[in-house]
Amino acid sequence: MNKRIKKAAVLGSGVMGSGIACHFANIGLEVLLLDILPPDLQEHEKTSPAARNRLVNKALEFAIKSKPAPLYDLAFASRIATGNFEDDLEKINDCDWIIEVVVENLDIKKSLFEKVDRLRKPGTFITSNTSGIPIHLMLEGRSTDFRRHFCGTHFFNPPRYLRLLEIIPTAETDPEMVHFFMEYGDLYLGKQTVLCKDTPAFIGNRIGVYAMAKIYQLTTQLGLSIEEVDALTGPPLGRPKTGTFRLGDLVGHDTAAKVIQGIKQNCPNDEQAGAFEVPAYLQFLLDNKFLGNKTGQGFFKKTSQKDEKGARLSWPSTSKRWNTNLPGSPTSPASRTPSRSTIPSAGSLPCLKPRIKGALWSASLWPGFSPTLPTAFRKSPTTCSALTTPCGQAMPGISARLNTGISSASKRGSRRRKPRETRWLPG
Ligand SMILES: NC(=O)c1ccc[n+]([C@@H]2O[C@H](COP(=O)([O-])OP(=O)(O)OC[C@H]3O[C@@H](n4cnc5c(N)ncnc54)[C@H](O)[C@@H]3O)[C@@H](O)[C@H]2O)c1
Numbered sequence: 001m002n003k004r005i006k007k008a009a010v011l012g013s014g015v016m017g018s019g020i021a022c023h024f025a026n027i028g029l030e031v032l033l034l035d036i037l038p039p040d041l042q043e044h045e046k047t048s049p050a051a052r053n054r055l056v057n058k059a060l061e062f063a064i065k066s067k068p069a070p071l072y073d074l075a076f077a078s079r080i081a082t083g084n085f086e087d088d089l090e091k092i093n094d095c096d097w098i099i100e101v102v103v104e105n106l107d108i109k110k111s112l113f114e115k116v117d118r119l120r121k122p123g124t125f126i127t128s129n130t131s132g133i134p135i136h137l138m139l140e141g142r143s144t145d146f147r148r149h150f151c152g153t154h155f156f157n158p159p160r161y162l163r164l165l166e167i168i169p170t171a172e173t174d175p176e177m178v179h180f181f182m183e184y185g186d187l188y189l190g191k192q193t194v195l196c197k198d199t200p201a202f203i204g205n206r207i208g209v210y211a212m213a214k215i216y217q218l219t220t221q222l223g224l225s226i227e228e229v230d231a232l233t234g235p236p237l238g239r240p241k242t243g244t245f246r247l248g249d250l251v252g253h254d255t256a257a258k259v260i261q262g263i264k265q266n267c268p269n270d271e272q273a274g275a276f277e278v279p280a281y282l283q284f285l286l287d288n289k290f291l292g293n294k295t296g297q298g299f300f301k302k303t304s305q306k307d308e309k310g311a312r313l314s315w316p317s318t319s320k321r322w323n324t325n326l327p328g329s330p331t332s333p334a335s336r337t338p339s340r341s342t343i344p345s346a347g348s349l350p351c352l353k354p355r356i357k358g359a360l361w362s363a364s365l366w367p368g369f370s371p372t373l374p375t376a377f378r379k380s381p382t383t384c385s386a387l388t389t390p391c392g393q394a395m396p397g398i399s400a401r402l403n404t405g406i407s408s409a410s411k412r413g414s415r416r417r418k419p420r421e422t423r424w425l426p427g
Helices: 015-026 054-065 074-079 085-094 106-119 135-139 144-148 175-187 204-221 226-232 245-251 253-266 280-287 319-325 338-346 352-362 366-372 374-378 381-387 408-415
Strands: 007-011 030-035 080-084 097-100 125-128 150-155 164-169 192-195 300-306 312-316
Touching (some): 007 015, 015 030, 015 054, 015 074, 015 080, 030 054, 054 074, 074 080, 097 106, 106 125, 125 175, 135 150, 150 175, 164 175, 204 226, 204 253, 245 253, 245 300, 253 280, 352 366
Parallel strands (some): 007 030, 097 125, 164 192
Antiparallel strands (some): 300 312
16 A cells, blocks of 8 residues: 555543654654543633643653653654644544544544544544454444544554554455554554454453453452562563553553453453452552552552662552451562562573463462463463464455464564664564
């Protein structure tokens, strides 16, 4: 497809929207970042553009200051113009790609798409960054041109650094558009693009959110503390050091809970359906708006104390309350058994397989935790065949090469080209 993306509109400036806008600016795109009017807008502020754009501007500023840095160079922020859905939505008219990144709520997304459908020029790509809402459900009432140019483009958090980009077409998506994004994500955005079926939560979250929900359950059942679980479910299992609870804080607990509930609703017959529950202690966070890093507090809260390198320390923000007040809450660090204190040493083994075994066996946690490992998950043929497109089996109109779920970049191996401004990113 002969298409060039020069300008992109990002609709929603929260955790993901701001991060995606920055990553687009990193690769040289002109970016339009829009969001809702501030809910606390006063009567006297209603004619002030600065006040009307307060929410989006604050969100972008918050993102730019966050670590790891979303912008390669702070000067690239000048490539991002901000605005709001009331005053500026018609500006999407000269954008080549519109990506929706608003709250994980189908009705809200659909109502935004209705307006976008009226304002976008025909042929403009329009995609959703939803974590788990089936993509085809967003098409109800949309024009033929919209349907043809619509698919899921699922970035992971933080968008500049996480390598995976899932491309999720519907049955109506133009195969040329799918082909375009598989290549564009790889060559220009510096991602590993993976073609997904439009199944609930696609591939990454279908596995990862299952692991998260199951680990939340096991935390209570096995009497573990949140620090122990994070120590165990980070590098010892070949995962990022955010582990499980810190990852929840990074993602945002409202979003994570919606994905858990979405999978539960859409996969009632899954063999692990019982895992997809929001535990009492997570509900406690939701009820108190302790949504994670975006509200300054979740399972952890940053303190004014600093470590020897000057980095701010964070502590479990609510563990005291859980330990004393909430039934089924994670336990305190004081309850660690000696065997569980061996987790960090097992976790330092260089090779992943013995590291995983060592960490889980030494902590006597293998029976509980092993089903959460992707390797174990892959043993379930029903779920996996339902999730991935079999190698070489063509989807109508899409080449067999793309159907392997492996992008051209990985096939080229070390010859993989990366965009100039993201070349140094961790692989
Ligand atoms: N947080 C993650 O790690 C992550 C990762 C991948 C995908 N996603 C997906 O990206 C999307 C955004 O998630 P997020 O984490 O950035 O959420 P967020 O809570 O940080 O941001 C939500 C955004 O939606 C806007 N919004 C709220 N109410 C609205 C309304 N009525 N109409 C229009 N906009 C409204 C907010 O102002 C905000 O900009 C969701 O679909 C989520 O599932 C999130």
